Amino acid sequence: MTLTSDSAVLDLVTSAGNGDVVPYTSYPLDSSRVLLGLVNLVRRAERDTAPERADANLCSLISPRVFRSLLNSLLFRDPATLRHSQRVGRLATGLAKYLGWEDRNLRAIQIAALLHDLGKVGVPDSILFKPARLNSDELRLMTKSYLIGVDLLEMCRVDPLIIRIITDSHHRYSREPGGNAIFSDIHQGARILVVADAYESLSNDQVFRRAKAHDEILKLLNENAGTQFDGNIVSALQRWIHTYGPPALDGTMNDDDSLIHYYQPASDAELAEAANFSHLFSYMQTLDELYDGFSIIDCSRRMLVWNRGAVKTHRRPAREVLNTIWKPQVFGYADDRGVPLATSQCPLEAIFATGSSYAATLNMTDGEGEPVSVELQAFPLIDRNQRLQAVAEIYRRTERDEASNVSPEVHALKMMASRDALTRVANRGELDSQIEQLLKKYNSESQSEVFSVIFVDADHFKSINDKHGHTVGDQVLVELARLLQHESYSGEIIGRYGGEEFIVLCPATDVELAVRKSERFRMSIQSMRFADYPSLRITASFGVSQVVNGDTVASLVERADKALYQAKQTGRNRTCHLMTTDARRSAHRFSTDEEEDPLRLMQRFYIGVGQSVVPKMAGFVEAHRAKLLVVEPGRVKMQCGQGTIFGMWGWTNSTRPVILEIVLPELLEEQRGHASRRGPNSPEAICVTIQPKGRPNSQAIFQNRAKLLMQDLKSYLVPCDRQPGMGV
Structure with a gap:
């Protein structure tokens, strides 16, 4: 099957067997027909949510027919991309299973791996197969393509877990600056997918470099652990491979893969649909480049499509908009002077009444009650039988935020600043x-x-x-x-x-x-x-x-x-x-x-040169019936006061246990091999901390007892003044 096109007509042709070609379909490639393909895809996804249509192997994560269509689109665009996604899926599921993932979650990461490169369907050959490093404009287009792929998955009612894994996988492990997401929000499935994707890519020849050996790949992953990759996922990959050996990434599929029937060769009709998907991606890329968002409302006035650009423009989450009935008062349509429009004057109703396209600058009310000025274009989606199926609305803010169009060079400067x-x-x-x-x-x-x-x-x-x-x-x-x-x-x-x-x-x-x-x-x-x-x-x-x-x-x-x-x-x-x-x-x-902390008394003082702390402490330990808990060079910890045969009920304010800890910081440092920082005639620094064991009757009672203990301890240790100029 061969795809040929000119500026106005798309011809999908098949071989007639004698060298001639026979037209398969031929029609003008206009916006209405392209977006009608999206409408049909969304409706198919919604119909397949019925239990009787569900495929148990997909765990209700995605419509079976939509899943097949998206895989065919990858196959039609570039078979190598689909094979890469299959190998990444094998790696990601194996690693996730090794980390304890099961059942539905395991299937979700497999589907996410298979569809994580869906955005490449709309990338031109000059970029997708470029045998050199991409420039800043090409990188920006690739990023937009990934986001459009996520957009399409959301429109097709794919499970949010799959969306989350794919979306998060396009963030670097070390959070990018300037964003609103908290670093810890990156899903573990996304971290697994990123490592699996990198391992598979490095293990195979690419147009811009040769394949690398297993040990070299692991070395590169470890060098970038903690920045580009999650170091713990990289370590898990190493342990998994060490235990079970390097995974087979030869492009063959496991016979026990329950999704194997979705990889069967596509029919001519399926390939024709895949060709239309390629144009849908290109069209969505154009919309993304020139406008700020779009939506589609069907003839029953149900919100069918609400893309991420519309979410950002109107500050209304898709979950609050999709499948609801369009109501003009929700969006607060007004003209450029702020005068509210009558229902019949709203773009949707105007198209239903006249069948003609609509364009105007309007003021609308966003989800937070704030006005937003947009250039709004609306046009009918007409099928080949000239029947109105839906209405598309395209939005462009009059004051556009250009932050999303910054070049990688500017982004790199922001990274440097953070x-x-x-x-x-x-x-x-x-x-x-x-x-x-x-x-x-x-x-x-x-x-x-x-x-x-x-x-x-x-x-x-x-x-x-x-x-x-x-x-x-x-x-x-x-x-x-x-x-x-x-x-x-x-x-x-x-x-x-x-x-x-x-x-x-x-x-x-x-x-x-x-x-x-x-x-x-x-x-x-x-x-x-x-x-x-x-x-x-x-x-x-x-x-x-x-x-x-x-x-x-x-x-x-x-x-x-x-x-x-x-x-x-x-x-x-x-x-x-x-x-x-x-x-x-x-x-x-x-x-x-x-x-001071009312439940801790801490003092630091000095004792004279040559004093031995342990012998001096013997009298204190006996006098206070202290129980030694820790005795080591430079540190003593004890419990002063003991319980009675009645437990806590027998305690009095003077016998309630407290924990007393004595630390000689300089001696500790010397024991750990650090050079002494005090002279031979320097006094010895001592740090004493007293805390209650359990909850005291009152803070004041504890403080009084702790101060008496500290005073008594000093009578045994005999503090001295610190000599001037001596280091600590």
């Missing part, structure tokens, strides 16, 4: 923007989801620069950022706050879970090794805080910074967090001086 130049993670400005978005979401939803901030600081980083040089120091920061990205698998946002400080923003994470994440980060950092510097070791300290009502970006980050300071002061290489009471006070009194 990324740290050294580590390529988010910079401080982007972090603030992301926290601001999460705060808005937290404050605007009645069932708001908490999130947490983790402040990370590399310990003794200056000594690395001093000993090994700034080049090595920079490499340590790059590796530290990469480790944080690889160890993040729940949508965390990693950013460099400045110097050796990083922030991990954790959506949908309370403080307890954030502390556990911090500990995982801390242990991984402690285990880092550097091939060129085998003796180099690093540790990091962590401060954690959870959002509370009334928080601002500044108060939330400041609270995490205070927790980090506490971790630094109590020995480094540890995680500290502020209690909920601390958080609430910090949010509401952020501008005041630092206050």
